[in-house]
Amino acid sequence: MLLATCISTLVVNANTSAVAILLPAISEDTGMSVDTLQWAVTGYSLVGAAVIVTSGSLGDVFGRKRVFQLGLLLFVASCVLIALAGSGEVVIAGRMIQGAAGSTILACGLSLLTVANSGQEQVRAVSLWGAAAAVGAAAGPLVGGVLVDVTGWQGLFWLDAGIAVGCMLLTAATVAESRDPDRPRSIDYLGSVLVALTLAPLILALSKGGDWGWVSAATLVSLGVCVVAGIAFVAVERRVAVPLLDLALLRNRVLVGSTVAILIGAGTINALMYVLSLYFQDPSALGFSPLEAGLATLPATVGLVVVAPLVPKLAAKVGGREVVGIGFLLTTIGFAWVGLADSSWKYGAFLLPLVVVAVGMGMSNGPASAASTACVPVDQVGAASGVSNMARYVGAAVATALAATVYSTVTSNQVADGQARSEALASGLAATSWLMAVFSLAGVAMVVVMGRRAREARGTLGDSAAAAAAHTHTLPTTATGHAEPATT
Structure with missing residues (x-):
C-alpha cells in the first residue's frame, strides 16, 4: 500500500508540474497557440478544485481502494488520450480529465494510508507520502524537459500511464478495502458542479477579457455567471447534510x-x-x-x-x-x-x-x-x-x-x-x-x-x-x- 500510494502521488505531482515545460512543443505539434493551451494547466486545476473533496467522500462511502483504483484508471485513460491527441482541444480535454483523476488519487491514497496504519507507523507512512509528493513536484519540470528532447512531449504521458498501470496492479494484489460505515451516504455532487461553474467563467473572463474588452458583454456575462454560481454554492452548502465546504x-x-x-x-x-x-x-x-x-x-x-x-x-x-x-x-x-x-x-x-x-x-x-x-x-x-x-x-x-x-x-x-x-x-x-x-x-x-x-x-x-x-x-x-x- 505504501509503495502504491507513494509512487502514484509522485507521478501525479511530477505530471502536474511538468506540463508547463511541454506547452511550446505541444503548440508546435497541434497548431494551437500557447495562449489557448494555458487551459491545459488551468483546466486541470479547475477540475481538481471541484473534485478533490468529493473524491475523498466517495472513497469513504463506496470504498477507498475502489475509488483510488478508479482514479488510477481515469489517469491512465487521460494519459493515453493526451498522448494520442491530434489537436490542442483534445489535449485540454484530457488534462481536465486528468485533474479529476489526480485529485482522486491524492485524496484516496492518503486516506488509505491513514486508515490502514496507526501510531508511529501512520506518522512514518504519511511522512513518506508527503516526501514523495514533494519530490515529484520538484522533479517534474526536469523530467518533462528530458522526455521532450528524447521522446517528444507524448513520452511523459506514455511513461506516466505505464507507471499508473503498475500501481493499479500492485493495489489490486496487496491493498485491502476500507470505508467509513458511520459516514452519511449523502455526497454533495451539486457543490462540486457549482465550484466548477464558479471558476470556469471566471477563468474564461480572465483569459479572454483582453481580447473581448474588459467591459464587453461577453466578459460581463462570464463574471455574472461566476457570481450567480458562487451565490448558489453558498445556498446549497447551507442546506446539504454533508457539505463540500x-x-x-x-x-x-x-x-x-x-x-x-x-x-x-x-x-x-x-x-x-x-x-x-x-x-x-x-x-x-x-x-x-x-x-x-x-x-x-x-x-x-x-x-x-x-x-x-x-x-x-x-x-x-x-x-x-x-x-x-x-x-x-x-x-x-x-x-x-x-x-x-x-x-x-x-x-x-x-x-x-x-x-x-x-x-x-x-x-x-x-x-x-x-x-x-x-x-x-x-x-x-x-x-x-x-x-x-x-x-x-x-x-x-x-x-x-x-x-x-x-x-x-x-x-x-x-x-x-x-x-x-x-x-x-x-x-x-x-x-x-x-x-x-x-x-x-x-x-x-x-x-x-x-x-x-x-x-x-x-x-x-x-x-x-x-x-x-x-x-x-x-x-x-x-x-x-x-x-x-x-x-x-
Missing part, C-alpha cells in the same frame, strides 16, 4: 487567513513556473530547449523543497505567523526583482531572485498549511484540510490564467506598438512578476488575519515532510493537537 469553518479567523495564504502561495508559484517556462524557451528570449528550461527552473522547485523541511523548527522557535510573514516578504522581493527584467538579462540574472522566491515560498507554505489544521478541533481536521487543498487548486487555476493573460497581452501590445519581440517578452514577464509581487505582499497581510491562536508544530521529522509537501497538499502535523495524523 462547512461554512461554519469560515468563522475561524486563523483558518481563513491560513487558507488565503495557501491560495496565494500556490497561485504565485504556479503562475511563475508557467510564465518562466514560456519565456525561457522562446527563441526571442533565452531560446532554451525544453531540457534546458527544466534545468533552469530547478532553483525555484528544488529550492522550495529543500528549504521547507527546515522551517518547522524555525516556526516552533519564533512563531509560525512570523515565519509566514517573512516568507511572503521574501517572495515579494523576489518577484519585484524579476519585475526589473529586460531583454538584456541572461539566465544568470534570474538565478538569485528565483532562489529568493523559493526560500520565501518554503518559509510561508509549511506554517500556513500547519496552521490550517492546527486551528480547529481534532474532528474538524479533515474538513479544514479539504478547504486548504481546494484553495491550492483554486489559486493555481486563477493565478495562472491571470498571469497568462497579462504576459500575452503586454507582449502583443508592445509588439503592435513597434517594440522588438525580445523587449516585448521581457516587458510581459516583468508585468506578470509585478502582479505576483502584489499578491505576495497581500500574503504578508494574512499574518495579521491569522493571529496567534494556532498551535505550532514541534518540528519533528513528520512535520518536516508535511512542510516539504505543503505546496502540493495539506498534511496534519504535531500541531493538530494529538499524536497521530488525522484521517483526511
Whole structure:
C-alpha cells in the first residue's frame, strides 16, 4: 500500500508540474497557440478544485481502494488520450480529465494510508507520502524537459500511464478495502458542479477579457455567471447534510487567513513556473530547449523543497505567523526583482531572485498549511484540510490564467506598438512578476488575519515532510493537537 500510494502521488505531482515545460512543443505539434493551451494547466486545476473533496467522500462511502483504483484508471485513460491527441482541444480535454483523476488519487491514497496504519507507523507512512509528493513536484519540470528532447512531449504521458498501470496492479494484489460505515451516504455532487461553474467563467473572463474588452458583454456575462454560481454554492452548502465546504469553518479567523495564504502561495508559484517556462524557451528570449528550461527552473522547485523541511523548527522557535510573514516578504522581493527584467538579462540574472522566491515560498507554505489544521478541533481536521487543498487548486487555476493573460497581452501590445519581440517578452514577464509581487505582499497581510491562536508544530521529522509537501497538499502535523495524523 505504501509503495502504491507513494509512487502514484509522485507521478501525479511530477505530471502536474511538468506540463508547463511541454506547452511550446505541444503548440508546435497541434497548431494551437500557447495562449489557448494555458487551459491545459488551468483546466486541470479547475477540475481538481471541484473534485478533490468529493473524491475523498466517495472513497469513504463506496470504498477507498475502489475509488483510488478508479482514479488510477481515469489517469491512465487521460494519459493515453493526451498522448494520442491530434489537436490542442483534445489535449485540454484530457488534462481536465486528468485533474479529476489526480485529485482522486491524492485524496484516496492518503486516506488509505491513514486508515490502514496507526501510531508511529501512520506518522512514518504519511511522512513518506508527503516526501514523495514533494519530490515529484520538484522533479517534474526536469523530467518533462528530458522526455521532450528524447521522446517528444507524448513520452511523459506514455511513461506516466505505464507507471499508473503498475500501481493499479500492485493495489489490486496487496491493498485491502476500507470505508467509513458511520459516514452519511449523502455526497454533495451539486457543490462540486457549482465550484466548477464558479471558476470556469471566471477563468474564461480572465483569459479572454483582453481580447473581448474588459467591459464587453461577453466578459460581463462570464463574471455574472461566476457570481450567480458562487451565490448558489453558498445556498446549497447551507442546506446539504454533508457539505463540500462547512461554512461554519469560515468563522475561524486563523483558518481563513491560513487558507488565503495557501491560495496565494500556490497561485504565485504556479503562475511563475508557467510564465518562466514560456519565456525561457522562446527563441526571442533565452531560446532554451525544453531540457534546458527544466534545468533552469530547478532553483525555484528544488529550492522550495529543500528549504521547507527546515522551517518547522524555525516556526516552533519564533512563531509560525512570523515565519509566514517573512516568507511572503521574501517572495515579494523576489518577484519585484524579476519585475526589473529586460531583454538584456541572461539566465544568470534570474538565478538569485528565483532562489529568493523559493526560500520565501518554503518559509510561508509549511506554517500556513500547519496552521490550517492546527486551528480547529481534532474532528474538524479533515474538513479544514479539504478547504486548504481546494484553495491550492483554486489559486493555481486563477493565478495562472491571470498571469497568462497579462504576459500575452503586454507582449502583443508592445509588439503592435513597434517594440522588438525580445523587449516585448521581457516587458510581459516583468508585468506578470509585478502582479505576483502584489499578491505576495497581500500574503504578508494574512499574518495579521491569522493571529496567534494556532498551535505550532514541534518540528519533528513528520512535520518536516508535511512542510516539504505543503505546496502540493495539506498534511496534519504535531500541531493538530494529538499524536497521530488525522484521517483526511
